Amino acid sequence: MDDETAWVQAGATLGELYHNIANKSDSHAFPAGLCPSVGVGGHISGGGIRPSGRKNHECERRDPRQGIDGRGSFLGHQRRGGASFGIILAWRVQLVRVPPLATNTQNKPIFARVYFNSLFLGNAKDLLELMNTNFPELGLQEADCEEMSWINSTLYFSSYTNQPLEILLNRTMKYKVNSMKGKSDFATVPLPKSAYHGINERLVKENSEREFVQHIWDEGEKEKKHLKWSREMYDFMEPYVSSSPQRAYLNYRDLDLGFQKKGERSYSRAIGWGEKYFNGNFERLAKVKKMVDQDHFFGDMQSIPPIS
Structure with a gap:
């Protein structure tokens, strides 16, 4: 913990990462997703979202140092593309400092049945003062706030409040519903x-x-x-929303946008989802794919195919 970093293998889950950080330090955290059973490798490489995302973006706080591309070459620097170029075996992640108490909120509906959940790295008193000064329209009240440690907040957001921390080690735990x-x-x-x-x-x-x-x-x-x-x-x-293309978030894989069958590698077909996920970078990524994995060894239903 001296350099405030940690190594995590790509096959570990977020829950395992959170649990191990908490075992080593009560003043450090890693800002990542809500679902403890999600794999670290897919979450980070796809740009996962998290409660503290506006302050700490985990994709800016990781460094892949162990990986192999489609040619069998060692990956020693950062690459993007949602598992289309190779396999990252481990990540070195930059931890962030957290106070002893964090405050989770869930306030009353603003319209219909929409709730606002949030995580504040500090106590409820400071949060209420801040919110009532800057966002009085939300009407946040003390009853909407619950103070707890950062590690307990990971259980709160995954709907496992009052459960032992060891539940984070359950690799098959479900998030809220089926x-x-x-x-x-x-x-x-x-x-x-x-x-x-x-x-x-x-x-x-x-x-x-x-x-x-x-x-x-x-x-x-x-x-x-x-x-x-x-x-x-x-x-x-x-x-x-965005147009030309109507963009989509890579980690919400949506087969409605199109997909390729096993063995297919059509760039023109992949544009249907590729430009939505990667915007203007898709063609450039397909060229990189041709350089490092022209046989399309690392392929799935919505992977980036090599450009022809």
């Missing part, structure tokens, strides 16, 4: 009121506490109905 559909957009300008009214109407129509990006339902419910609703919400949001 079934979900992830679709994503990037809002590059503030959404107009008409967009929020439309979101509100659709949430009320669905009559649930679903998130409209991560549409979640209980196992056994009618899957086709929920998938249809998710796709309709995605279509509704199109005029209000």
Whole structure:
């Protein structure tokens, strides 16, 4: 801990990483995702989101030093592409300092059934003063705040409050519910009121506490109905989000955008999802793919194929 870094193998889960950091130090953390059973390698290489993401971006706090590309060459520097170029075996991650207490919040709905969860690295008194000065519209109250250590906040966000920390070592633990559909957009300008009214109407129509990006339902419910609703919400949001292309978040793999069958390696076909995930970088990444893995050894349903 002297240099405030840690080594983590790509096959470890976020929960295992959190647990081991907490065992070594009560004043350090690694800002990463909400789901303890998610693998470190996929989360980091895909650019995962996390409660403290605006202050600490984990993709700026890691350095892959052990890896192999499609030619069998050693990877000694940073590469992106969601497992299309090779395998990262281990990461050296930069830890961040955290205070003894963090404050989790869940305040009342602003419209329909939308809640705002947050993590503040400090006590509730300081958070309330800050929020009531800068965001009085949210109406945050002391009853909305719960103080705990950073490591306990990882259990809070994964809905395992009051469970022993050892549950973070469970590699098969489920996050909240059984079934979900992830679709994503990037809002590059503030959404107009008409967009929020439309979101509100659709949430009320669905009559649930679903998130409209991560549409979640209980196992056994009618899957086709929920998938249809998710796709309709995605279509509704199109005029209000990024365009040319309508961008998507890499770690919410969405097969609605298109996919390739086993053995396929068509660049023209992959543009359908590649430009949405990687924007203007997709062609450049496909050229890199040709250099380091022209046989497309590292391929999956939405990987980057070598450009022809």
